[in-house]
Amino acid sequence: MAGNTSESGRTVASRLLAIFDAFDIGHLRLSLSEISRRSGLSLATTHRLVAELTAWRGLQRDADGLYSIGLRAWEVGLLSPLHTRLREIALPYLQSLYEASRENVHLAVRDGFDAMYVEKLAGHRSVPIVSRTGGRLPMHATGVGKALLAWESRAFVDAVLARPLDRPTSYTITEPGRLQRELTDTRERGYAVTREEMTLGTCSVAAPVLTAEGAVAAVGVVVHSVRVDPAKLAPPIRLAAEGIAARLEATRDDPHPGYEHDFGAAPVRRAAGVPDRVDRR
Amino acid sequence: MAGNTSESGRTVASRLLAIFDAFDIGHLRLSLSEISRRSGLSLATTHRLVAELTAWRGLQRDADGLYSIGLRAWEVGLLSPLHTRLREIALPYLQSLYEASRENVHLAVRDGFDAMYVEKLAGHRSVPIVSRTGGRLPMHATGVGKALLAWESRAFVDAVLARPLDRPTSYTITEPGRLQRELTDTRERGYAVTREEMTLGTCSVAAPVLTAEGAVAAVGVVVHSVRVDPAKLAPPIRLAAEGIAARLEATRDDPHPGYEHDFGAAPVRRAAGVPDRVDRR
DNA sequence: GCATGCCTTCCATTCAGCGAAAGTAACTCG
DNA sequence: CGAGTTACTTTCGCTGAATGGAAGGCATGC
Numbered sequence: 001m002a003g004n005t006s007e008s009g010r011t012v013a014s015r016l017l018a019i020f021d022a023f024d025i026g027h028l029r030l031s032l033s034e035i036s037r038r039s040g041l042s043l044a045t046t047h048r049l050v051a052e053l054t055a056w057r058g059l060q061r062d063a064d065g066l067y068s069i070g071l072r073a074w075e076v077g078l079l080s081p082l083h084t085r086l087r088e089i090a091l092p093y094l095q096s097l098y099e100a101s102r103e104n105v106h107l108a109v110r111d112g113f114d115a116m117y118v119e120k121l122a123g124h125r126s127v128p129i130v131s132r133t134g135g136r137l138p139m140h141a142t143g144v145g146k147a148l149l150a151w152e153s154r155a156f157v158d159a160v161l162a163r164p165l166d167r168p169t170s171y172t173i174t175e176p177g178r179l180q181r182e183l184t185d186t187r188e189r190g191y192a193v194t195r196e197e198m199t200l201g202t203c204s205v206a207a208p209v210l211t212a213e214g215a216v217a218a219v220g221v222v223v224h225s226v227r228v229d230p231a232k233l234a235p236p237i238r239l240a241a242e243g244i245a246a247r248l249e250a251t252r253d254d255p256h257p258g259y260e261h262d263f264g265a266a267p268v269r270r271a272a273g274v275p276d277r278v279d280r281r
Numbered sequence: 282m283a284g285n286t287s288e289s290g291r292t293v294a295s296r297l298l299a300i301f302d303a304f305d306i307g308h309l310r311l312s313l314s315e316i317s318r319r320s321g322l323s324l325a326t327t328h329r330l331v332a333e334l335t336a337w338r339g340l341q342r343d344a345d346g347l348y349s350i351g352l353r354a355w356e357v358g359l360l361s362p363l364h365t366r367l368r369e370i371a372l373p374y375l376q377s378l379y380e381a382s383r384e385n386v387h388l389a390v391r392d393g394f395d396a397m398y399v400e401k402l403a404g405h406r407s408v409p410i411v412s413r414t415g416g417r418l419p420m421h422a423t424g425v426g427k428a429l430l431a432w433e434s435r436a437f438v439d440a441v442l443a444r445p446l447d448r449p450t451s452y453t454i455t456e457p458g459r460l461q462r463e464l465t466d467t468r469e470r471g472y473a474v475t476r477e478e479m480t481l482g483t484c485s486v487a488a489p490v491l492t493a494e495g496a497v498a499a500v501g502v503v504v505h506s507v508r509v510d511p512a513k514l515a516p517p518i519r520l521a522a523e524g525i526a527a528r529l530e531a532t533r534d535d536p537h538p539g540y541e542h543d544f545g546a547a548p549v550r551r552a553a554g555v556p557d558r559v560d561r562r
Numbered sequence: 563g564c565a566t567g568c569c570t571t572c573c574a575t576t577c578a579g580c581g582a583a584a585g586t587a588a589c590t591c592g
Numbered sequence: 593c594g595a596g597t598t599a600c601t602t603t604c605g606c607t608g609a610a611t612g613g614a615a616g617g618c619a620t621g622c
Contacts, residue, residue: 045579079350082355116356
């Protein structure tokens with residue numbers, strides 16, 4: 001870096017991003033020292049960069065001195081096409097699906113080797129489950145994951161199978177051969193089914209959102225094992241997935257279907273005299 | 282910066298963040314040159330920093346060469362307490378409110394001088410409105426905004442009144458005196474009401490989420506003007522707001538109520554051989 | 563074929579960024 | 593009560609990472 005010593009070749013940008021990387025779902029609030037340790041940066045560097053991030057409100061410092069991800073980071077993240085496009089288009093379909101089934105409804109995409117949950121609808125009556133918006137679960141053990149995987153290239157599936165596969169329950173399918181067959185079935189059937197492979201007592205049915213790009217997302221429903229009949233559950237899910245796919249194709253060039261009247265498109269005010277939080281102590 | 286010439290005193294970190302700032306709801310997809318222009322960075326610098334951000338997947342480059350906010354930025358943003366705590370706690374209450382009213386239900390916080398929408402529930406039947414998750418609207422013209430403002434300090438309200446106030450409709454209240462009185466009424470009444478002040482034909486009722494910290498959020502409902510009776514709408518909204526406040530107070534020290542079983546808390550895999558998107562061209 | 567716009571790479575210059583170290587502050591423990 | 597611990601903040605002199613101009617490549621369009 002510009003400067004003194006230590007790990008050469010590391011850019012300032014990578015250090016700044018390492019600070020974001022220090023946070024995850026199990027570490028939502030960190031002290032300065034913890035950020036320093038988890039990011040591998042010296043305390044002095046961490047201090048300076050964290051201060052800069054905090055001024056931008058990518059981080060926020062709570063009353064007890066701990067840092068967490070800030071409002072501005074949240075705001076910027078929501079500009080992702082995942083939110084503004086995919087989720088926006090999918091939401092009405094997911095809503096209908098939820099209202100028809102009153103069960104957990106999921107929208108997921110593939111990210112690396114994980115299924116990443118973009119949206120989750122759940123009511124009081126739904127089975128409580130581990131997924132959460134912004135969360136990741138293994139592809140081979142979830143409905144949406146298998147739906148995504150089944151339409152991936154052979155090479156990609158092989159890459160997945162070559163890795164050690166998590167086994168959250170004793171029903172989880174981790175044998176390459178069985179999983180391969182499972183994926184073939186899924187593709188022929190048009191939808192994926194899991195039976196207690198992620199969580200004991202719950203099953204899921206999921207269908208891919210198929211566009212010219214392939215399976216860009218998957219829609220799934222999670223229910224109690226006892227009340228499941230995949231064949232009955234599947235048609236409305238497939239319909240929702242196909243509806244989303246059609247809307248995606250139809251609006252391919254429209255970056256932001258829906259917000260023609262974009263009030264609030266004004267540039268974000270930077271700090272300058274705007275009290276972030278009035279001190280009430 | 283470490284380096285050549287130009288605007289001295291600007292840090293690398295601020296330049297990196299300026300790249301994020303180049304995006305907003307009206308500019309979801311930008312070319313490299315556009316990012317360069319909008320951020321005020323030289324093309325070479327932009328190129329380098331954008332490349333670094335893209336490698337981290339804070340940005341993504343689409344098939345047509347345009348950049349947008351990436352999956353990793355979205356993922357990190359969702360670690361904000363706004364999402365993991367406030368929204369998580371509030372969601373069941375908002376759901377009930379939605380199911381009871383079948384109208385647009387909002388959860389908002391104050392950010393600077395704006396009301397910022399943290400969550401929005403809407404069905405087909407609801408009035409179509411301008412708000413969106415992650416969006417901002419002026420405080421003086423919205424239900425949730427007035428609910429937040431009414432419990433702010435006198436000094437803060439004065440600061441708001443001292444600024445030029447947007448006037449989206451002819452019903453918008455911008456006269457300081459009237460707005461002050463409106464806020465006093467709101468505080469006495471316990472909830473805020475707007476009548477076509479943001480959008481013609483719609484009204485809203487909103488209540489603050491009051492904790493020891495003050496009005497940390499607000500819950501609101503937006504309906505067609507014709508079918509509105511604020512006094513009837515208010516009780517369930519206040520109940521929801523109070524429920525949320527109580528849960529917030531009760532879980533004050535629990536950073537993440539709900540995810541005891543945090544599957545997926547594994548550290549995020551960095552790039553290294555994980556195909557972000559298999560090229561299917 | 564020339565102009566235009568966009569992206570990428572190269573490179574000499576130089577100042578922003580670095581970490582050690584010292585300072586401050588809040589607790590704990592004997 | 594003082595010594596020790598842990599966490600955070602600030603200072604400072606050295607230096608190599610970051611910078612932007614320039615030049616090259618590659619599309620469009622006229």
